[in-house]
Amino acid sequence: MYQLRRAALVSFLLTLALLSLSCGTSNGGPTLTSIAIAPISPNITVGDTQQFTATGHFSDGTTSNITPQSSWSSDNSTVATVENFGTQPGLATGKSVGKANITVSFTQGSSSVKATTDLTVEK
Numbered sequence: 001m002y003q004l005r006r007a008a009l010v011s012f013l014l015t016l017a018l019l020s021l022s023c024g025t026s027n028g029g030p031t032l033t034s035i036a037i038a039p040i041s042p043n044i045t046v047g048d049t050q051q052f053t054a055t056g057h058f059s060d061g062t063t064s065n066i067t068p069q070s071s072w073s074s075d076n077s078t079v080a081t082v083e084n085f086g087t088q089p090g091l092a093t094g095k096s097v098g099k100a101n102i103t104v105s106f107t108q109g110s111s112s113v114k115a116t117t118d119l120t121v122e123k
Helices: 002-022
Strands: 032-038 043-045 049-051 053-058 063-065 071-074 080-082 091-094 098-108 111-122
Touching (some): 032 098, 032 111, 071 080, 091 111
Antiparallel strands (some): 032 053, 053 063, 071 098, 098 111
């Protein structure tokens, strides 16, 4: 169990280090130009969860999974909440019937890039 946690932590730190290298703004490195959020417009039932992912598209044509390094939010937390940080960033939970906009944002230097999709929660 300890080795799995340690491996997950090492993997996260490596991803973070690589992302910070690939996102360099002071060295003229590639900048984030857009975010693709997936899935788009899913439906879940009350009590169920939906994992969202964010893929960053950079000015040099590369892409990277930026899910854990991004900020996540729901515009209607009575319908759905979304984990912002922690063990599962981007994990939304259906709370009541309705629609909520799920937004992911990534800040790089003084700029921020966002993407939004809607989540429908049904009975």
